[in-house]
Amino acid sequence: MLRRALLAVPVLFLSSLIVFGLMRVMPGDALTVLMAESGNIGEKELAKVRKDLRLDLPYHEQYLVWVWQMVSLSPGDSLFTGEPIVVSLRKAIPVTLELTLLAMVLGIAIAVPIGVLSATRQDTASDYAGRMVAVSGLSLPDFWLGTLVITFAAIWFHWIPPIGYTSFWDSPGRNLQQFLLPAAVLGFRLAAATMRMTRSTVLEVLREDYVRTAWAKGLAGRIVVYKHALKNALIPVVTVVGGQLGVLLAGAVVVETIFALPGMGRLTVEAIAYRDYPVVQTNVMLVAGTLVTLNLLVDMTYAWLDPRIRYG
Amino acid sequence: MSTKDRGPKVDGKQVSRRQFLHRAGWTGVGVGALALGAPHHRAAAQAGSYPEWIPPSTKPPKRGGTLTRASAWDPPMLDPRMTQSVGLYQFAGLTSSRLVRYTFVEEASNPVDIGLKGDLAESWSASPDYRIWTFKLRQGVKWQNVPPLNGRELTSADIKYCFEAYAKEGVQTFNFKEIEGVETPDKYTVRLHMHTPNVFVPQSLAEPITVIFSREVLEEDGDLKKRLIGTGPFILKEHNRKVRVVLTRNPDYFDKGRPYVDEYIILSTPDAATRTAAFRTGQADFIHVSSPSEVEVLRKTNPNLVAQSYHNTLTPFGVAMAQDKPPFNDVRVRRAIAMAIDRQKQVDTVFEGHGILGWGVPYIYYQDKAPTAAQFGPWWQYKPAEAKKLLAEAGHPNGFSTTLFYYEYFPQMTSQVQLVQSDLKKNLNIDVKITKMDYTTYYGRYADLKWEGLSWGFQSGHAVGIDERTYQYMHSKSTKNFFRVNDPQIDELSSKLRQTPDVKEQRVITKKIVDREFDQVARLWMPYDNGFLVFQPHMRNGAALALRRTDGYGSPHMARVWLDK
Numbered sequence: 001m002l003r004r005a006l007l008a009v010p011v012l013f014l015s016s017l018i019v020f021g022l023m024r025v026m027p028g029d030a031l032t033v034l035m036a037e038s039g040n041i042g043e044k045e046l047a048k049v050r051k052d053l054r055l056d057l058p059y060h061e062q063y064l065v066w067v068w069q070m071v072s073l074s075p076g077d078s079l080f081t082g083e084p085i086v087v088s089l090r091k092a093i094p095v096t097l098e099l100t101l102l103a104m105v106l107g108i109a110i111a112v113p114i115g116v117l118s119a120t121r122q123d124t125a126s127d128y129a130g131r132m133v134a135v136s137g138l139s140l141p142d143f144w145l146g147t148l149v150i151t152f153a154a155i156w157f158h159w160i161p162p163i164g165y166t167s168f169w170d171s172p173g174r175n176l177q178q179f180l181l182p183a184a185v186l187g188f189r190l191a192a193a194t195m196r197m198t199r200s201t202v203l204e205v206l207r208e209d210y211v212r213t214a215w216a217k218g219l220a221g222r223i224v225v226y227k228h229a230l231k232n233a234l235i236p237v238v239t240v241v242g243g244q245l246g247v248l249l250a251g252a253v254v255v256e257t258i259f260a261l262p263g264m265g266r267l268t269v270e271a272i273a274y275r276d277y278p279v280v281q282t283n284v285m286l287v288a289g290t291l292v293t294l295n296l297l298v299d300m301t302y303a304w305l306d307p308r309i310r311y312g
Numbered sequence: 313m314s315t316k317d318r319g320p321k322v323d324g325k326q327v328s329r330r331q332f333l334h335r336a337g338w339t340g341v342g343v344g345a346l347a348l349g350a351p352h353h354r355a356a357a358q359a360g361s362y363p364e365w366i367p368p369s370t371k372p373p374k375r376g377g378t379l380t381r382a383s384a385w386d387p388p389m390l391d392p393r394m395t396q397s398v399g400l401y402q403f404a405g406l407t408s409s410r411l412v413r414y415t416f417v418e419e420a421s422n423p424v425d426i427g428l429k430g431d432l433a434e435s436w437s438a439s440p441d442y443r444i445w446t447f448k449l450r451q452g453v454k455w456q457n458v459p460p461l462n463g464r465e466l467t468s469a470d471i472k473y474c475f476e477a478y479a480k481e482g483v484q485t486f487n488f489k490e491i492e493g494v495e496t497p498d499k500y501t502v503r504l505h506m507h508t509p510n511v512f513v514p515q516s517l518a519e520p521i522t523v524i525f526s527r528e529v530l531e532e533d534g535d536l537k538k539r540l541i542g543t544g545p546f547i548l549k550e551h552n553r554k555v556r557v558v559l560t561r562n563p564d565y566f567d568k569g570r571p572y573v574d575e576y577i578i579l580s581t582p583d584a585a586t587r588t589a590a591f592r593t594g595q596a597d598f599i600h601v602s603s604p605s606e607v608e609v610l611r612k613t614n615p616n617l618v619a620q621s622y623h624n625t626l627t628p629f630g631v632a633m634a635q636d637k638p639p640f641n642d643v644r645v646r647r648a649i650a651m652a653i654d655r656q657k658q659v660d661t662v663f664e665g666h667g668i669l670g671w672g673v674p675y676i677y678y679q680d681k682a683p684t685a686a687q688f689g690p691w692w693q694y695k696p697a698e699a700k701k702l703l704a705e706a707g708h709p710n711g712f713s714t715t716l717f718y719y720e721y722f723p724q725m726t727s728q729v730q731l732v733q734s735d736l737k738k739n740l741n742i743d744v745k746i747t748k749m750d751y752t753t754y755y756g757r758y759a760d761l762k763w764e765g766l767s768w769g770f771q772s773g774h775a776v777g778i779d780e781r782t783y784q785y786m787h788s789k790s791t792k793n794f795f796r797v798n799d800p801q802i803d804e805l806s807s808k809l810r811q812t813p814d815v816k817e818q819r820v821i822t823k824k825i826v827d828r829e830f831d832q833v834a835r836l837w838m839p840y841d842n843g844f845l846v847f848q849p850h851m852r853n854g855a856a857l858a859l860r861r862t863d864g865y866g867s868p869h870m871a872r873v874w875l876d877k
């Protein structure tokens with residue numbers, strides 16, 4: 001496991017090089033956007049501000065400065081807004097964390113029971129219905145579904161989630177009003193992928209000898225399915241859920257925009273648009289670190305679910 | 313705004329559990345229908361059925377209430393020296409005052425009323441040569457009662473400090489460097505010495521971006537990125553980026569009794585569908601939409617809404633040609649291109665008939681009514697055969713290839729770009745290779761003025777003063793001359809205009825500039841949508857005047873809005 005953890009170091013190093021390089025390859029910079037649109041700013045003045053922000057340093061020096069800032073946990077200030085990045089992250093991370101966690105909980109809570117139901121009632125009406133929902137979830141893009149949901153909610157119920165963000169600790173009720181609908185939209189895709197995988201793996205496991213033996217022993221159907229079959233069927237499901245985390249984070253960009261939630265997605269997209277190098281770099285590294293950590297956790301979950309798996 | 317058609321409050325609508333379940337069921341059916349491609353309900357484009365002007369309410373204003381708006385824009389920062397973003401100026405004109413301002417809706421006699429009123433200044437006058445301008449300040453104006461200002465009195469020294477700071481650094485240096493020096497003979501007098509005579513100084517100081525900020529905040533913080541304290545009708549209570557801006561009524565505002573509402577909340581809402589939904593559900597009191605069909609769709613859920621058909625006095629976008637390089641340095645090529653593009657088709661299709669053909673100088677500076685197509689002159693009529701002949705005369709009988717880069721400021725723009733591409737190919741055999749860019753890439757390339765071929769060009773939106781739209785955008789020496797106009801006649805006329813105090817003469821000179829611009833096809837303006845401002849039935853005095861929308865740079869008007877509920 002330690003070896004696996006150490007493998008994260010080159011992954012993160014490569015990620016840092018890629019994001020740093022890509023941001024420098026893109027034309028334009030934050031100052032051009034922020035100050036020059038008026039047509040009032042001369043090159044001399046722009047050069048002065050670039051120097052103040054150390055954007056005039058050679059790229060390798062800029063990279064080293066940034067790596068040092070990251071290692072010392074002080075990633076600096078946004079070029080665009082001047083706000084310390086730590087402050088921006090402190091506001092954005094809880095939003096995205098809550099959104100993705102809720103989406104995951106909703107997605108799994110819906111997907112696993114329906115997937116099992118679909119498998120145990122193969123080729124019945126409920127199976128077809130479940131499969132249709134799953135295919136829809138995989139086919140409908142988040143932006144379309146989100147737009148549709150918010151539009152229809154307004155037209156039919158004269159209600160949409162209160163615009164803005166209220167912390168759960170300040171007002172749990174208002175916070176849930178703001179998050180449930182976007183989390184459902186975001187979780188729909190995860191639910192679809194998980195539902196399909198649950199159905200197919202449960203179907204496969206149900207044909208195993210030990211399950212047949214359990215039936216032959218006269219065990220109740222619920223116990224056979226949930227105690228004997230489901231646990232063994234869950235390993236590929238965990239893989240799918242783990243793999244969907246990246247998709248959830250990508251989907252959060254769109255969902256946060258539609259539902260006006262001030263999370264990491266909006267922060268990063270805006271920073272990319274305005275070439276806010278330090279913000280983009282920090283956010284990407286944070287996401288990369290999170291995904292590496294979560295993949296490690298998924299690997300550990302395999303070992304827990306299947307005692308035959310050992311990391312030596 | 314009429315009160316007789318006022319209806320039930322949307323946000324107060326009660327939905328029973330039974331109704332909720334019933335509707336939930338039907339929502340599924342509705343979603344399915346839409347997914348299957350239910351016909352898009354385009355309402356008849358009855359643009360003419362909406363009023364262009366909503367006169368101020370004759371009822372006595374009511375105090376109190378919270379005004380809310382879902383906004384596409386987010387202020388990048390609060391420092392007016394460092395940004396001209398509409399995100400900031402959608403409220404900076406409410407927290408802060410200017411020396412002079414344009415008329416508010418309730419003072420205006422018509423939508424094109426561009427009269428000036430005193431804001432911090434009570435009166436102003438110029439020396440005979442228009443090089444020295446003297447502004448007499450109101451006495452007893454207090455800064456907002458928050459630290460570190462704590463309600464101290466505003467004096468002429470504050471204005472001097474602010475103007476000198478603008479000239480020193482930031483996005484407004486170009487304008488403020490035209491001031492040679494600021495003199496403060498007493499506490500309530502500010503005297504500006506200009507480098508050159510300029511009759512438009514008051515208009516320039518009335519622009520929404522020239523807000524007066526406080527010395528103490530700049531000196532304490534080193535910048536103005538976090539605090540915006542002024543002398544305006546509202547105090548900035550909260551600025552939570554990507555969430556909301558909350559403004560509360562300033563009880564010490566010098567214009568006693570105003571503003572009328574207690575609080576103005578601007579919700580950061582980047583998605584257009586969400587803004588529309590916010591209006592539908594009463595979370596927003598007003599909204600801007602582009603097309604007549606959007607108003608009609610809104611009317612289905614909000615039958616009592618009040619819509620103002622907003623008529624632009626200019627267009628900010630056009631095809632910019634690298635006219636300092638071949639083939640666009642040949643006026644015949646520019647004229648041929650202008651004649652080969654069917655602008656009316658763009659108005660009819662892209663903007664559902666609710667748009668303007670396109671011109672860059674607000675027409676109100678040279679005539680009373682919006683220009684007609686015929687007024688633009690021969691090169692601006694859609695005449696493909698003549699265009700082809702002219703291009704052949706210019707040495708391009710078989711057309712040529714060129715490039716066009718653009719940033720999609722609004723969705724319809726891509727359709728416009730494609731229509732131009734199609735017209736030029738069909739009528740002149742000009743192959744236009746289009747590149748769509750993200751904003752920063754586009755802007756970086758556009759503003760460095762070294763590109764070749766074509767670009768979908770723009771003029772920045774905050775300043776619509778006559779000097780800005782003539783001298784500053786078209787004089788060959790101006791840094792804002794993005795369209796690369798280099799015409800000695802326009803240079804001479806725009807310089808002369810700055811020294812012409814008589815309004816009638818100004819109109820004559822402006823017309824000459826515009827005629828010359830169109831004759832030389834110096835800037836190839838493209839159609840632009842007019843749009844609508846849509847209000848909840850209880851909102852009063854929110855209508856926009858011709859130059860600026862009340863939801864954007866025209867935000868200072870919001871000081872006079874009140875809620876009739």
